[in-house]
Amino acid sequence: MIRLSPARRTAVQRFAPPLLVLLSVALIVLSKADSALVGALRRGASEFFSPALGLLSRPIEGGANLVRGASDWVEVYRRNEQLLRDNRRLLAWRQAALALAAQNAELRGLLKLVPEHALSYLSARVIADSGGAYAQSLLIDAGSADGVRRGEAVLGEGGLVGRIAGVGRHVARVLLLTDFNSRIPVFVEGKEPLRAILAGDNSSYPVLRFLPAKAPVEKGEQVVTSGIGGLFPPNLPIGVVSGVGGAGPRVAPYARVSETAYVRVVDYGLEHALPALAANGARGARPRSRSGASRER
């Protein structure tokens, strides 16, 4: 500990609080002005804390599994009945899917369609979750060393949860699609597919924006990624339209982020899309201007 003379000590005690307040305000302004520098700081801090966070999130995950296990035991009979019912229904769907897949392959052959990029997946564990209502992001325990790159889509159980917004060596930040800064190009699959942007507003139900005027969006219609902009693969399931009116049609995401301890990062061969941007000069061309994806904090 540093020993200070009493006079100096009173001086420090008097001036430290206002100085630190000023410093905090300066940092807020800085994080608004220079997101690159703050992003680098965040990456460093996430990297530094990730081993501890990874370790500490284990007992919580274990506890949750215990509770889930107990409730599974209680519901085992009812769950079994339901699964048997689902199984019968799904077998019928399987037949339908196989028939459609065969037909699809045949039609593709006839049309000489350019094959899509093959997707590859990488699973990662969620190690931190932003508390608070104003920043909706996750930290996962995979980074550039594992092949995770910025902009990649992230899937949870059931559908899209967000995209990679920052990458460290062994840790990455996922910007959730519910975050205020998230913008994802989508199709609303109604009678005819409609293009729109799915915009987060920190609520659990993101809003569809930039729909064609008087677009007939109805409750229950499915929303999927459109792949426009080339950053996201097309046709990843996102959710269903849960309500129309107010700020616009809202979407209930399929993926329940808070209940999944693991997510999957989708590698869509981004190298094909990004070198062109990099060649145009890193400053001028940002991926977001192309994809309509969001700006960053």
Add this chain to the structure above:
Amino acid sequence: MTLQTLSLKKGRRVEAAAARLLPIATTAVAAILSVLPVPIPGYRGITPAFTLMAVFQWTVYRPDLLPPAALFLIGIGEDLITGAPLGTTALLLLLARTLVLGVRRFFGRRPFLFVWAGFIALSGAAMVFLWALNSLFDWALLEFHGTVFRLALTVALFPMASFLLGRTQRALLPAS
């Protein structure tokens, strides 16, 4: 003085010094607690402000052991991990400390309900402040109703946090 009593005294001194770190340590633990993923639906939006609870408690009872520099560092650390605009939590904690320092003498030797009421007022102000700051940062009027639930949960959990912190304080720290 024999060698034994000397080393005993030294041991006590080390113990006492470690105990003086208790407020900083528990506040840091509160910050970590608020970033850990908890598998409860909708929990993210309403994560209780654990750090604010610790800051309130220690600033009322042992402000000498929770210096502003520690609050600043803990706040910055929390912002870096959660992805909130850097500096917001630090600013919030520092302002909360200043506010509580101004009124803490009213809380001395009062019943707990009185202290709780003080915390309710502080966390209400803190939630409005955070909402305003984030709205300003994003230059848009952000949703407020999630914040109301967050406030309710924070206020409801405070008695337990206060009890636990008070218990550790009495067990480990001598009265100031």
